[in-house]
Amino acid sequence: MVVDQSRSAAELDHVFGALADATRRDILARVMNADASVSELAARYDMSFAAVQKHVAVLARARLVTKQKDGRLQRVTGNPDAVRRANRLLAQFE
Secondary structure: OOOOOOHHHHHHHHHHHHHOOHHHHHHHHHHHHOOEEHHHHHOOOOOOHHHHHHHHHHHHHOOOEEEEEEOOEEEEEEOHHHHHHHHHHHHOOO
16 A cells, blocks of 8 residues: 655645644634634633643644734634645545
8 A cells, every 4th residue: 555645645644633632623613713812722721821832833733723923912713724625635535
């Protein structure tokens, strides 16, 4: 079996790796509806601010979210294009 190691395949590995964690899926669902600061997100979970920040970083590396400075805050916004790409790949398996 030959595994496609193209750049897009590697990007999808990051996406599915990021989505493998329930907390990251929940964070993504929240910021797809409305952007939020990392502090706002951290207030919703029973974990440290740093742990939530790491989850957000994994989502950002997978390009599922973007982070943007807003004064002292970092605003997190969902990236619907990345979700659509993952969805199209999954549809190929049906």
